[in-house]
Amino acid sequence: MVGLMVRDGRFTSGVPDDWEPRAGCLGIAEREEILVGIRSGEPLSAIARQLGRSPSTISREVVANGGREGYSAWGAHQRAREGARRPKRCKLRAGRLCDEVARRLLELWSPDEIARRLPLEFPDDPEMRVSHETIYQSLFVQGRGELRRELARCLRSGRTCRKKRGVVDRRGRIPGMVMISDRPAEVADRAVPGHWEGDLTLGENGRSAVGTLVERTTRLVLLLHLKDGRSAISVEAAMRRAVATLPGELRRSITWDQGAEMSTHASFTTATGIPIYFCDPHAPWQRGSNENTNGLLRQYLPKGTDLSKHSAAELKRIQRSLNDRPRKTLNYLTPSETYTQVVAATA
Numbered sequence: 001m002v003g004l005m006v007r008d009g010r011f012t013s014g015v016p017d018d019w020e021p022r023a024g025c026l027g028i029a030e031r032e033e034i035l036v037g038i039r040s041g042e043p044l045s046a047i048a049r050q051l052g053r054s055p056s057t058i059s060r061e062v063v064a065n066g067g068r069e070g071y072s073a074w075g076a077h078q079r080a081r082e083g084a085r086r087p088k089r090c091k092l093r094a095g096r097l098c099d100e101v102a103r104r105l106l107e108l109w110s111p112d113e114i115a116r117r118l119p120l121e122f123p124d125d126p127e128m129r130v131s132h133e134t135i136y137q138s139l140f141v142q143g144r145g146e147l148r149r150e151l152a153r154c155l156r157s158g159r160t161c162r163k164k165r166g167v168v169d170r171r172g173r174i175p176g177m178v179m180i181s182d183r184p185a186e187v188a189d190r191a192v193p194g195h196w197e198g199d200l201t202l203g204e205n206g207r208s209a210v211g212t213l214v215e216r217t218t219r220l221v222l223l224l225h226l227k228d229g230r231s232a233i234s235v236e237a238a239m240r241r242a243v244a245t246l247p248g249e250l251r252r253s254i255t256w257d258q259g260a261e262m263s264t265h266a267s268f269t270t271a272t273g274i275p276i277y278f279c280d281p282h283a284p285w286q287r288g289s290n291e292n293t294n295g296l297l298r299q300y301l302p303k304g305t306d307l308s309k310h311s312a313a314e315l316k317r318i319q320r321s322l323n324d325r326p327r328k329t330l331n332y333l334t335p336s337e338t339y340t341q342v343v344a345a346t347a
Contacts, residue, residue, distance in 0.1 A: 031073035092138045105154045111135035116332040183277040193217040194252035197290035203307035214290045218338040223319045225312040235261040249346040
């Protein structure tokens with residue numbers, strides 16, 4: 001005859017529970033100790049000490065299972081058991097969430113950008129939630145493939161592994177350079193807007209290029225159309241046209257590498273009043289925002305292609321798309337949204 005067991009003050013079947021959580025996870029005995037502690041009015045931190053657990057582990061356990069008022073040891077254990085069942089049905093098998101993720105991938109958003117932006121756009125819809133890892137698995141893991149496999153081509157990097165690249169510095173020294181070590185301290189902490197980073201994105205065999213300017217605080221991108229090539233004169237003219245569209249408060253400095261395209265930097269500074277600071281050789285992290293943006297730009301302008309084929313109007317469209325993508329470093333706001341806030345604050 002099957003006996004009766006008391007679970008949370010109720011009699012239940014005495015059939016033993018054949019599921020054991022994996023090592024490190026809470027078991028039924030610990031959950032019953034948590035319940036006893038709650039009913040005795042003990043703080044969760046005290047319960048954690050008694051069990052030799054982290055207070056955050058106990059706090060998450062209680063909050064996820066009804067709080068102090070509604071916590072049930074047996075119910076929490078059964079919930080954990082259901083959560084451990086495999087295989088799980090993928091959230092991206094079909095429906096609104098799958099359609100929304102696919103649409104954002106086609107707009108060249110990264111899985112992380114998509115996952116972080118969904119709660120901002122659907123704050124009252126818990127069904128519109130998915131982790132970036134789930135998106136990656138749905139694209140790549142064999143046997144899953146809930147998202148159309150061709151959407152994988154929309155991801156930022158086509159490479160499956162890193163590869164070393166040997167670099168030989170053949171650049172000559174540019175006269176009159178002011179190095180990044182002499183740059184004002186306010187630039188480094190990004191607290192003051194108006195400081196930019198610049199670089200060239202090169203096309204096939206370096207015969208064509210598109211210039212990029214990235215504002216360090218807002219990550220706003222300005223693309224430079226270099227219809228006459230990437231000579232210093234062409235780059236300077238394109239930069240002058242770009243900065244002429246900016247408010248005076250957002251024209252403080254530009255940081256660039258030691259490329260020959262900056263050999264006329266002195267005349268640019270004289271004409272615009274914007275100083276140019278130069279990075280150390282082989283130190284791309286000194287222009288981290290620009291390097292990150294150039295990586296995103298490669299989704300639109302792939303390596304090994306002729307960039308001179310892209311018109312000024314098409315570069316404007318790409319620029320808008322980049323500035324309307326949410327960024328992790330901006331708490332998943334877009335550069336356009338952040339830039340608008342900064343302009344309003346400085347007006």
